[in-house]
Amino acid sequence: MQFRGGMNELVRQAARMQRKIDEAKAKIKDHEISATAASDKVTVTVTCEGKVRKIAIDPDFLAAEGLEMALDAVAVAANSALEQADKYVEAEIAKVTGGVKIPGMHT
Numbered sequence: 001m002q003f004r005g006g007m008n009e010l011v012r013q014a015a016r017m018q019r020k021i022d023e024a025k026a027k028i029k030d031h032e033i034s035a036t037a038a039s040d041k042v043t044v045t046v047t048c049e050g051k052v053r054k055i056a057i058d059p060d061f062l063a064a065e066g067l068e069m070a071l072d073a074v075a076v077a078a079n080s081a082l083e084q085a086d087k088y089v090e091a092e093i094a095k096v097t098g099g100v101k102i103p104g105m106h107t
Helices: 006-028 059-065 067-097
Strands: 032-037 042-047 052-057
Touching (some): 006 067, 032 067, 052 059, 052 067, 059 067
Antiparallel strands (some): 042 052
């Protein structure tokens, strides 16, 4: 199979694609995603970079259910928020790559 422009052009295109991916990730890294647990009594907010920004626990829920239940709800909400953030990042990267998964590209 002959590539138009040869192998050098293919390498340049791959480098351009990687730059676009890096730019997209930099643009959305501070985008926040929130998720809740325990009937919205616990909310965790994370960034698309995978950092926890905020945890909110309803004081009445904490008093009624106790610390262990509240911490379990925090874990559930955090995992959900991180999963949603990953999906958001994948969707934004897919806009750049046209949905094509390229082996070796750092997405």
